[in-house]
Amino acid sequence: MTILIFKIILVLAVFGLTMLIAMYSTWAERKLSAVMQDRVGPNRAGPMGLLQPLADGIKMFTKEELIPEGSNRFLFIIGPGIAMLTALITGAVIPWGGDVSIGGESFALQITDINIGVLYLFGVVSIGVYGIMIGGWASNNKYSLLGALRASSQMISYEIAMGLSMISLIMMTGTLSLREIVAQQDAGFANVLYQPLAFLIFMICAFAETNRAPFDLPECETELIGGYHTEYSSMKLGLFLFAEYINMFISSAIMVSFFWGGYNFPFQHELGLSPNALATVQTVVFFLKVFGFIFLFMWVRWTIPRFRYDQLMNLGWKVLLPLSLLNIFVTGVVMYLTGKLN
Amino acid sequence: MRVDFPPFLSTLINHINPYQLQQNMPISEILFWALSAIAVLCALMVVVVKNPVHSALYLILTFFAIAGHYFLLNAHFLAAVHIIVYAGAIMVLFLYIIMMVNLQEAQVDKKRNLFKLASVVSAGLMMLVLTVAGQRADLTAVTNSATEIGTVESLGTTLFNEFLLPFEISALLFLSAMVGAVLLSKKSLQS
Numbered sequence: 001m002t003i004l005i006f007k008i009i010l011v012l013a014v015f016g017l018t019m020l021i022a023m024y025s026t027w028a029e030r031k032l033s034a035v036m037q038d039r040v041g042p043n044r045a046g047p048m049g050l051l052q053p054l055a056d057g058i059k060m061f062t063k064e065e066l067i068p069e070g071s072n073r074f075l076f077i078i079g080p081g082i083a084m085l086t087a088l089i090t091g092a093v094i095p096w097g098g099d100v101s102i103g104g105e106s107f108a109l110q111i112t113d114i115n116i117g118v119l120y121l122f123g124v125v126s127i128g129v130y131g132i133m134i135g136g137w138a139s140n141n142k143y144s145l146l147g148a149l150r151a152s153s154q155m156i157s158y159e160i161a162m163g164l165s166m167i168s169l170i171m172m173t174g175t176l177s178l179r180e181i182v183a184q185q186d187a188g189f190a191n192v193l194y195q196p197l198a199f200l201i202f203m204i205c206a207f208a209e210t211n212r213a214p215f216d217l218p219e220c221e222t223e224l225i226g227g228y229h230t231e232y233s234s235m236k237l238g239l240f241l242f243a244e245y246i247n248m249f250i251s252s253a254i255m256v257s258f259f260w261g262g263y264n265f266p267f268q269h270e271l272g273l274s275p276n277a278l279a280t281v282q283t284v285v286f287f288l289k290v291f292g293f294i295f296l297f298m299w300v301r302w303t304i305p306r307f308r309y310d311q312l313m314n315l316g317w318k319v320l321l322p323l324s325l326l327n328i329f330v331t332g333v334v335m336y337l338t339g340k341l342n
Numbered sequence: 343m344r345v346d347f348p349p350f351l352s353t354l355i356n357h358i359n360p361y362q363l364q365q366n367m368p369i370s371e372i373l374f375w376a377l378s379a380i381a382v383l384c385a386l387m388v389v390v391v392k393n394p395v396h397s398a399l400y401l402i403l404t405f406f407a408i409a410g411h412y413f414l415l416n417a418h419f420l421a422a423v424h425i426i427v428y429a430g431a432i433m434v435l436f437l438y439i440i441m442m443v444n445l446q447e448a449q450v451d452k453k454r455n456l457f458k459l460a461s462v463v464s465a466g467l468m469m470l471v472l473t474v475a476g477q478r479a480d481l482t483a484v485t486n487s488a489t490e491i492g493t494v495e496s497l498g499t500t501l502f503n504e505f506l507l508p509f510e511i512s513a514l515l516f517l518s519a520m521v522g523a524v525l526l527s528k529k530s531l532q533s
Contacts, residue, residue, distance in 0.1 A: 075399075116494060119422035126430025130402075133434070137395060137441050145441060152438050156431060176494055 006107050014091045014111060021294075022245040023053040029245075029298050036302045060238035068231045072138040079135025080232070080239035086128040087246040093117040094253050095179045097263045097283035100276050109263075109279060110179055117178040118170060121254065122163055125209060128247075129155045132211075132218060135240070136228035147227025150309070151218035155209055157316040162205035164324035165198045168331040169258060182262030190261040197327045199259040201320050206255060208316070210247040213301040217309060252293035253286075260289055370414055377414070381407035394440045398433060405429045419494045 027042065027049065034041025042049030067076055097109035114120060129152050136148025169191060173181050185191055192199045208215040219227035229240045256262060263282035273281065307315070384407065387400040405428045412421035501509050 114418070116418045116422050119419070119426065119494075123422050123425040123430065126426050126434075129430075129434055133437055133441075134399070137437075149438060149441065152434050156434060159430075 002103075002105060003107070006102070007111060010109070010111055011092075014096065015088065018088065018091055018246055018249060021249050022242055023057075025245045025248065025294060025298075026056065026241075027053050028294070029301075032295075032298045033302045057238070060235045063234040065234045065236070066231075068140055071140040071231070075134050075138035076231075077236070079131055079138060080236045080243070081131075082134060083128075083131030083243040084239050084246070086124055086131060087243040087250065090121060090124050090250045090254070093120055093178050094250070094257055095182050095262060097286060098275070098279040100279045108179065109283065113177055113179045116176050118166060118176045118181075121178075122159070122166075125162070126159055128209070131240075131243070132228045135232070139228070139231035141231050143225050143230045144228050147218045147230070151211065151228060154211075154215065154217060154312060154316075157313060158205040158208035158215075158320070161201055161316060161320035161324050162209065164321065164328065165201035165205065166258070168198045168324070168327045169195050171328070171331050171335065178257055182257055182264065185261040186264040186268075190259065190264075192259040195259070195327070195331070197323065199255070201324050201327070202258070203255060204315075204320060206251040207297070207300065208312075210244060210251055210297075212244070212248065212297055214304045214307050215312060216306060217312060248294060248297050249290065252290045252297070255293055256286065256289040262286065373410065374414060377407045377410040380404075381411070395437065398437050398440055401436075402429050402433050405433070416493070419497050 030052070031041045031049070033039075042052040045051035045055045067073060092111040093114060095108070095110040095113075099106045099108050101107070132151040133148045136144040136151070139145075169181075170176065172191070172194060173184055175181060175184075181191075211218050217227075219229065229237055232240060263286040265282070265285045268278065268282065271278070271281075381404050384400045384403040388397045388404065391397055391400065405424065409421045409424045409429075412418075412424060
């Protein structure tokens with residue numbers, strides 16, 4: 001029974017933290033873009049504009065809600081809901097820290113350690129496109145539909161390279177469980193040292209899957225007036241935009257777990273900390289790494305211009321896909337030569 | 343969490359429930375029935391609804407329900423791949439095409455008599471096959487002890503040891519189909 005209570009608390013904590021981080025990502029993004037463009041950024045609500053996300057939330061909730069005429073009402077409402085759902089359920093398999101012991105019992109700081117964790121992630125990523133597609137189609141607007149179609153073809157194209165780049169990592173680790181992948185990096189080095197190419201491909205694909213610049217073609221405002229969310233207003237628009245920030249946080253967490261050692265940090269066992277203190281420090285380290293990646297996401301957005309559509313497709317199919325296949329081949333050969341293959 | 347079914351129903355359940363779960367694992371049984379109900383209802387809706395986009399969405403729900411069944415049978419790999427391939431890739435492309443050509447209810451014109459005849463005959467044949475298959479089928483339970491048969495490890499070992507040749511041949515088949523699709527989609531072979 002204690003395990004159930006612990007898991008429920010953990011689920012709520014992960015949910016709350018995800019929301020909080022996504023909220024303050026919007027604030028950080030504005031501040032960062034302001035710094036990069038030599039502006040001040042939000043500074044009215046609270047000290048340094050820290051209450052800006054709250055003000056935005058209140059504005060979103062109280063704005064008038066419009067449902068376009070001739071649209072499919074049910075699908076129009078459920079679209080942003082699906083986008084939020086697929087953004088949030090990925091957090092279930094991410095290991096957030098080491099084991100903590102409460103009252104003599106040991107609990108893992110992970111909601112569930114299923115033995116197909118990596119496949120679960122890809123399953124969620126592959127259905128992530130439905131929120132945008134359904135929302136865009138149900139809007140009954142040609143710009144929304146075009147945005148939705150762009151999103152689906154883009155996400156399908158980059159999913160393939162993403163999956164193939166992971167295969168070389170799975171070949172090396174020999175497991176599909178995220179907890180074990182992280183544990184192996186505690187014993188050895190971070191996976192990025194062995195698989196730098198796989199990490200690079202995975203990161204580029206993560207940018208494309210989250211629809212962030214330079215891959216934000218589904219919503220590119222100059223051609224499509226906002227793309228799939230053109231017709232959306234009030235909190236339904238807010239949910240679409242919020243899902244993007246949650247996706248950014250979650251994909252940063254996934255990259256940290258797969259390639260950058262997860263919650264582990266160098267010399268962690270030499271510090272002589274008690275298990276609970278170690279788990280706390282590990283969680284803090286994990287979030288610091290994740291914040292680093294979120295910063296990278298924002299840095300890239302305000303630095304690199306958007307791709308053209310044919311450039312996007314060429315990059316996905318003619319560069320990333322062959323490179324990841326090559327990476328699988330090289331990994332196999334190296335594993336064979338070093339005798340890791342039995 | 344036990345559910346008491348009326349006597350005639352529980353005889354029926356004992357007969358057709360392939361998992362034989364009602365003695366020890368009632369929660370799985372509830373899941374089994376819920377998933378079955380969703381799968382059958384959604385599959386019916388695929389055929390019944392007029393709007394092709396709605397049909398496709400119901401088909402996706404059916405796939406999810408069937409993936410849930412795979413999970414109940416401990417076939418984790420199959421469940422995950424079912425979601426990734428069918429719900430995540432094939433149905434997305436399906437929806438893409440339906441949205442592109444923008445099929446509407448009005449465009450579904452009246453079927454000619456020949457079509458009606460053909461559908462009646464094929465439905466009758468299907469019924470015949472299903473009845474015979476249902477009578478011959480062995481409906482005794484799969485013992486749902488903690489079988490490891492569907493996990494990634496056992497599946498991989500089996501595929502790459504016992505069935506290596508068929509596995510590689512089917513991989514080659516897929517590759518040739520892929521090359522064929524790329525060739526067909528090219529506008530002219532010269533370019």
